[in-house]
Amino acid sequence: MKCPCNPSKLYNDCCKKAHQNILSVTTPEQLMRSRYSAFVMADIDYLQKSHHSSTKPSSAEKREILDWTKSVEWVKLDVLKSTENTVEFKAYFSKNGSLNVIFEKSLFVKENNHWVYKDTIIAHGI
Structure with a gap:
């Protein structure tokens, strides 16, 4: 299976490693x-695990x-810019036959010795 985050790679050689560890x-x-791949695959447990404890979504x-x-x-992901702790990207998805895009600049930090998503700095779409 191709990896949702980058169709030129296989899932087993890309995001599967992160999802497992x-x-x-x-x-x-x-x-x-x-x-992104976890969103595509509806892997909510990974999304929770990769989210900072202070901003993690509630059960509801x-x-x-x-x-x-x-x-x-989900259609595709375009990474526009990466820095030391931010990533700017566009995530494309289709809903009810209409193409939509999420543009976001996200902040990432280390917590418990691994990278986690902390917050959105800029967001457009949805």
Whole structure:
């Protein structure tokens, strides 16, 4: 199977490693890509695990995220810029036959010796 974050790679050689062992993630971009793939695959447990404890969605929000991510068809991910702790990207998805895009600049930090998503700095879309 091709990896959702980068169709030129196989999932087994890309995001599967992060999904099985978050400690294998070495950069914010790698974590963001693995989170995108988790959205595509509706892997809410990984999304929770890769989220900072201070901003982690509640159980009710977790259910809403799962329902939403299953209601859309993910199209592609474009990483626009990566820095030491931020990643700017566009995530494209289709809902009810309409193409939509999420543009986001996300902040990543280390917690418990691994990278986690902390917060959104800039967001447009949805």
